[in-house]
Amino acid sequence: MTNVQAIAIHDLEHSIGETEVLRIPELVINAGEMVCLQGGNGSGKTTLLRALMGLVRCNSGDVMVLGNDMRKIGTSVVEKLRADSIGFIFQHYRLVPYLSAFDNILLPCYFSAKRQYEAERKSETAAGDAIRLIRRLSLSDPSRLSKNASQYSAGQQQRFAIARALIGKPDMVLADEPASAMDCRGKKAVYQLLQEECRANGATLICTTHDENGIDGFDRYVDMDSLNLARERENRWSF
Amino acid sequence: MVILKIICRSFGQRAGRSTISILALALSIALLLVISHIHEAVRSYARQVSSGADLIVGAPSQPVHLALYSLFRIGPPPPVLPWNIYEEIAGMEDVEWAAPVSTNESHRGYTVTGSTAHYMETLQLKALNFIDTSGSGTAFRNDRSAFIGANLAAHYQPGETLTIANGFSPSLKDEYQTPFVIQGVLMETGTLLDSNILVPIEGLRKIRKAHGITTDYLNFIMIKLRHRHSLFKVQQELKSTLNTPLEVVIPAFELEKLGHYQRMLNNVFMAMSFIIGVLSLMMMYFNLSAGFAERKQEVELLRMVGASPWQLAGLTLAEPMLQILVALCSGVIVYKISTLFVGSWIPVVSSITLPFEQLVWLLSLFLLGFLVACLPAWRMYGFSRRT
Secondary structure (H helix, E strand, O other), X not given: OOOOEEXXXXXXXXXXXXXXXXXXXXXXXXXXXXXXXXXXXXXXXXXXXXXXXXXXXXXXXXXXXXXXXXXXOOHHHHHHHHHHHEEEEOOOOOOOOOOEHHHHHHHHHHHOHHXXXXXXXXXXXHHHHHXXXXXXXXXXXXXXXXXXXXXXXXXXXXXXXXXXXXXXXXXXEEEEOOOOOOOHHHHHHHHHHHHHHHHHHOXXXXXXXXXXXXXXXXXXXXXXXXXXXXHHHHHHHHO | OHHHHHHHHHHHHOHHHHHHHHHHHHHHHHHHHHHHHHHHHHHHHHHHHHHHOOXXXXXXXXXXXXXXXHHHOOOOOXXXXXXXXXXXXXXXXXXXXXXXXXXXXEEOOEEEEEEOHHHHHHOOOOEEEEOOOOOOOOOOOOOOEEEEOHHHOOOOOOOOEEOOEEOOOOOHHHEOOOOEEEEEEEOOOOOHHHHEEEEEHHHHHHHHHHOOOOOOXXXXXXXXXXXXXXXXHHHXXXXXXXXXXXXXXXXXXXXXXXXXXXXXXXXXXXXXXXXXXXXXXXXXXXXXXXXXXXHHHHHHHHHHOOOOHHHHHHHHHHHHXXXXXXXXXXXXXXXXXXXXXXXXXXXXXXXXXXXXXXXXXXXXXXXXXXXXXXXXHHHHHHHXXXX
């Protein structure tokens, strides 16, 4: 593990209207580190990930992602950063319903030359890399990926979303409850794949989950209730 | 390439709703073109026919009525004129030729028109199917030749004979004894002339005499002048110097008066078709706006994987533009097929090509469509920038 910082957050504050949703004094995640953010519903996990993606512009504080100050960089740089360096897994997987599963997995390669190049370097072709990833996600017949994404089960769709985030060797993978639609065996396979791929590529992995048990293999587990002071204050107020 | 794939698949996803908008737009485009085409064809035919004769002379009646009856057989026949009027007119120095026309005989309910080759020439009547031995499709072979209109072609063949009678509800004693021989079948005109039998006026006069009718009568006379600048002079002369009171009309003037109403009617139809087009564009816009909410997540995802706001705006623009293009092409195809069909019934319709100015309607619909498509694309651009 290197000591280069992939993510550095200082005095981050974000509110939606009157409600303070994020207040994180400090969070540093090193490049190549694998971190699991644990917390219940409304603890700010998803908002934090969206802030790291540049989807949410926070009110104050510093957010550095892969050396970029997310509060200051322009839209086009954020676009390029996301396309080339970040793989994102949405909580509800979000596949383009009318594209085939295969096209959904390959989407990042269509928009980023870097990820296309990396996928081809790994498996000769980007399609080959997509099949390699899908095989690793215990899909029974990876050759049958031509159906529209919406025609697969929730668990299968989540697997495609994971493969989409991993393809083309991104520098960082952000996963918002990546195994929420899976059974115990599937969950284990997903976390294992994410960890193995990120470890092999030297990528930083940040996963969020509300599961307290059965998630092994991460370098660090961060409790959102203790990280996000806004949540703590909200809890205190509710008593 | 993936953008193209997204456009096509997304288009397919909304195919049901899109099809209705496309059909409505295609229909309005086809209507616009067909109406313009028919308007232009009728105008061009009227212009050609009216330019064949400089003046039309008839018994005193409404000038428009005289022009419409003599050129298109619209309305009842005008009152009769004595034959000597024709002789006096034909003898005038300024007159190049005069064609007397009589429509007082019939054959089994079909009007028999007695006239000359000049009349056929003026109305652009031509036989497609005729006996060519010592005859032609545009002139009578002899005094007993007859041309039949296209509507009679199913019942008669060239070479067959037909007898005619005086008046339209003749008794046996009104039947003329000498028959006419059918020389040919006239090309379809789309007017009532298609139900006419055309015979030479000289032959008709002889048969009338043989039947004991001593006074020749005419319904109108068409006149071609040697010089067009003597038009008003001759018109005035005919009205004032001859003993019989006459109506002398300049067909081009009378048709121009009607042209004003025709244009008005045409504009109303055009406006209606244009409104249908605008409504279908609005339908297209509402479809797009309704789909906008459900596409937000899709857009967020595409932004995540690197699609730029311009690409997404282009994607949103491309879909309605594709619909408009499909509608335009379908509309033009429907128009072409319609004119083929209409042209087979009314030949004058197929004889013209639509002037370029009429395509301004199409262009304005396309531009309007482009503006309508730009609105959701602009919203998409704004949304993508904020994502």
